[in-house]
Amino acid sequence: xxxxxxxxxxxxxxxxxxxxxxxxxxxxxxxxxxxxxxxxxxxxxxxxxxxxxxxxxxxxxxxxxxxxxxxxxxxxxxxxxxxxxxxxxxxxxxxxxxxxxxxxxxxxxxxxxxxxxxxxxxxxxxxxxxxxxxxxxxxxxxxxxxxxxxxxxxxxxxxxxxxxxxxxxxxxxxxxxxxxxxxxxxxxxxxxxxxxxxxxxxxxxxxxxxxxxxxxxxxxxxxxxxxxxxxxxxxxxxxxxxxxxxxxxxxxxxxxxxxxxxxxxxxxxxxxxxxxxxxxxxxxxxxxxxxxxxxxxxxxxxxxxxxxxxxxxxxxxxxxxxxxxxxxxxxxxxxxxxxxxxxxxxxxxxxxxxxxxxxxxxxxxxxxxxxxxxxxxxxxxxxxxxxxxxxxxxxxxxxxxxxxxxxxxxxxxxxxxxxxxxxxxxxxxxxxxxxxxxxxxxxxxxxxxxxxxxxxxxxx
Amino acid sequence: xxxxxxxxxxxxxxxxxxxxxxxxxxxxxxxxxxxxxxxxxxxxxxxxxxxxxxxxxxxxxxxxxxxxxxxxxxxxxxxxxxxxxxxxxxxxxxxx
Numbered sequence: 193x194x195x196x197x198x199x200x201x202x203x204x205x206x207x208x209x210x211x212x213x214x215x216x217x218x219x220x221x222x223x224x225x226x227x228x229x230x231x232x233x234x235x236x237x238x239x240x241x242x243x244x245x246x247x248x249x250x251x252x253x254x255x256x257x258x259x260x261x262x263x264x265x266x267x268x269x270x271x272x273x274x275x276x277x278x279x280x281x282x283x284x285x286x287x288x289x290x291x292x293x294x295x296x297x298x299x300x301x302x303x304x305x306x307x308x309x310x311x312x313x314x315x316x317x318x319x320x321x322x323x324x325x326x327x328x329x330x331x332x333x334x335x336x337x338x339x340x341x342x343x344x345x346x347x348x349x350x351x352x353x354x355x356x357x358x359x360x361x362x363x364x365x366x367x368x369x370x371x372x373x374x375x376x377x378x379x380x381x382x383x384x385x386x387x388x389x390x391x392x393x394x395x396x397x398x399x400x401x402x403x404x405x406x407x408x409x410x411x412x413x414x415x416x417x418x419x420x421x422x423x424x425x426x427x428x429x430x431x432x433x434x435x436x437x438x439x440x441x442x443x444x445x446x447x448x449x450x451x452x453x454x455x456x457x458x459x460x461x462x463x464x465x466x467x468x469x470x471x472x473x474x475x476x477x478x479x480x481x482x483x484x485x486x487x488x489x490x491x492x493x494x495x496x497x498x499x500x501x502x503x504x505x506x507x508x509x510x511x512x513x514x515x516x517x518x519x520x521x522x523x524x525x526x527x528x529x530x531x532x533x534x535x536x537x538x539x540x541x542x543x544x545x546x547x548x549x550x551x552x553x554x555x556x557x558x559x560x561x562x563x564x565x566x567x568x569x570x571x572x573x574x575x576x577x578x579x580x581x582x583x584x585x586x587x588x589x590x591x592x593x594x595x596x597x598x599x600x601x602x603x604x605x606x607x608x609x610x611x612x613x614x615x616x617x618x619x620x621x622x623x624x625x626x627x628x629x630x631x632x633x634x635x636x637x638x639x640x641x642x643x644x645x646x647x648x649x650x651x652x
Numbered sequence: 653x654x655x656x657x658x659x660x661x662x663x664x665x666x667x668x669x670x671x672x673x674x675x676x677x678x679x680x681x682x683x684x685x686x687x688x689x690x691x692x693x694x695x696x697x698x699x700x701x702x703x704x705x706x707x708x709x710x711x712x713x714x715x716x717x718x719x720x721x722x723x724x725x726x727x728x729x730x731x732x733x734x735x736x737x738x739x740x741x742x743x744x745x746x747x748x
Contacts, residue, residue: 211691212668218684219676225737228687232730235694242697248704256703256716260723267724268731273739279732280686283693287725291695293718297702300711308655410689417695422658424698430658431665436692438669443685446678534678541681548679548739555742557679 194244203241204428210234211432215439221554238428273549274506277539278334281327281406284413288323291316291416292383298423299379305370312422313370314363314382320416321386322393327409329394330402334538340399342462349460352392359385396462400503400580400618402538404447404458411440443540450534452586452596463593477628479615484645487609487635491646494571494607496527498563500600501543502536504577504612504639513643514576515550520650526571529558531600533581560600573602575610575626576639579618584626593622608632611639683736690729696722 194200211234217227243253264283271279295316299305305313332338359382366378397405414436421429448455457463482490491497499518505511518528530552532543544557567573575582578600585592586599602608603626612634615627626632635642676684699722703715 211694212672215669215672215684215688215691218687219673219680221677221680221740221742224680224683224740225734228683228690228730228733228737231687231691232734235691235696235726235730238694238697239700242700248700249707250704252703252706252712252716253700253719256699256719257723259716260720261727263720264724264727264729265731268728268735271732273736276682276686276732276736279728280682280689283686283725283729283732284689286721287689287692287695287729290693290699290718290722290725293714293721294695294698294702297706297711297714297718300714301702301705407685410685410692413689413692417692418662420695420698422655422662424701425655425658426697427658427661429694429697430662432691432694434662434665435669435672436688438666439673439684439688442670442673443681446681532678534681539682540685541678541683544679545682545736545739548736548741551739551741553741554679559678 194241195246200241200245201427203237204426207234207238207241207428208431210237211435215435273546274509275335276545277402277406277537277542278331280539281331281334281409284406284409285324285327285331287413288320288327288409288416290320291413291420292320292324292386294420295320295423296383299370303371307367307370309423310367310370312419314366316416316419316423317379317382318359318363318386319412319419321383322390323409323412323416325387325390326394326405326412327390329391330405330409333394333399334402342398343395344462348392348396352389355385355389355392359389393459397459398463399538401458401463403535403540403542404444404451404455406539407440407443407447408455409440411437411444414440447535447540450598452594452598479627479634480632482609482633482635484635484642485649487633487642488646488649490607490609490633491521491526491572491574492524492650494521494526496570497521497529497572497574498558498567498570498602498605499528499530500573500575500578500582500602501530501532501547502576502578502581503538503542504579506537506542506546506577508577508639510576510640510643511546511550513640513647515547515552517643517647517650518552520647524650528556529563530556531558531560531563533560533578533600536578536581560598564601567601568604568606570605571607573605573608575602575608576643577611579612579624580622582626583618583622583624584629585622585624602626603629603631606631609635611635611637611642613638683733686729686736687733690726690733693722693725693729696726
């Protein structure tokens with residue numbers, strides 16, 4: 193047992209320093225893995241210090257620790273890289289509900305909550321609850337347990353605003369009289385309404401906007417941990433919760449900028465709901481379909497190739513075939529780059545993780561802003577399962593819903609090969625004139641099969 | 653510790669977070685998110701205290717659930733981040 197409060201504080205300070213150093217190291221590829229371990233060490237120290245602080249009975253603690261470790265271990269081992277967005281959503285939700293439960297436990301254990309603690313309990317429950325149920329909906333949408341399309345109804349915003357006002361009113365009642373006669377029903381209604389708010393907040397958001405939503409929910413779970421820190425008056429929770437809150441907000445902002453949309457537009461507009469309606473509009477000319485063999489001749493002659501992957505690559509599980517083709521092209525003398533749009537996929541950096549899984553070295557991964565200025569020197573752009581992020585309408589058509597969104601200008605390359613199942617619209621539900629350009633060749637079919645076809649052409 | 657001081661620490665930490673994270677290359681966004689998500693499992697400290705002091709049935713249930721969920725967040729979050737980062741390689745063949 194550590195009886196000295198100073199020693200405990202020093203332990204928590206060490207843990208905080210390790211979290212800060214760890215996050216700093218996470219921002220460079222060379223040190224990122226060590227950074228994660230440094231931050232894990234900080235967590236271990238924080239846990240041990242807490243267990244040594246004394247006055248605790250360990251039987252229930254051990255039950256939770258063993259159970260949680262087993263579940264976490266197994267989930268982390270078996271998850272597929274393509275399923276990473278839903279896994280992160282799930283873990284994030286669990287962090288949120290844990291903060292909610294910490295708040296509830298404090299309310300339950302202390303009938304005489306001081307006002308400040310009552311405020312902290314309210315925020316831990318509200319933010320933790322929203323992070324939990326919101327993450328569960330995000331998980332369901334990402335894993336396609338429920339449809340990814342926005343769920344909209346008339347008066348949605350009014351209902352959600354009323355919900356928020358009710359929660360705040362209940363919160364004020366709770367904080368004024370945390371030990372009053374009605375405090376239990378008031379508290380429970382804050383719990384339930386917060387959970388409903390998280391659900392209502394995420395259902396109107398479409399699958400392609402998930403990178404923004406996951407970033408935001410990530411930030412919420414950090415802030416919920418912060419609120420829990422104000423409940424137990426512990427600095428390490430406040431420091432690390434605030435770091436996570438800030439990182440989530442920065443990522444949210446980056447994602448919004450990459451789509452040229454405001455956060456409010458992402459959260460409330462139900463973007464992508466119009467898919468069915470817009471799909472029928474007229475195509476602007478003839479697409480040029482090519483066979484695998486023709487595509488092979490184009491690639492065989494290319495001196496530089498830029499691969500542009502999108503969510504379709506993840507769906508087709510085609511990342512290994514992409515890398516294999518990339519290697520063959522390099523052996524064939526071409527310079528190969530992988531260009532990833534910041535919002536490609538279902539979470540920030542999703543494509544990079546999949547390509548890393550397939551052993552693509554990270555110095556071959558290029559960012560959009562570095563490639564766009566020189567894209568006209570590239571012989572072939574190979575677009576695999578990407579759509580809206582290469583739509584020239586974002587640059588040229590002022591009436592397009594995605595006008596102004598930064599895109600990878602693949603149409604400026606000498607030749608574009610687009611691998612796609614059909615001419616169907618992408619997430620935004622709009623036509624893509626790229627498919628009908630003179631220098632574009634459409635290679636229809638499952639991306640993985642097309643890639644394997646190309647690979648065997650090269651091997652012959 | 654005084655409440656004012658805690659709020660002071662909070663505000664400084666938010667600024668520190670913005671400074672630390674604003675320059676992360678996009679290829680690391682997923683590991684950053686999943687790694688910072690694991691850090692938000694720090695709420696486990698509150699959960700341990702909650703589970704350690706409980707003696708009545710509801711308190712025990714709340715405590716165990718809080719510890720379990722927070723532990724899943726911590727253990728799963730760090731392991732999955734490590735698994736992802738282990739795949740990032742600079743040149744073909746060598747380890748990061």
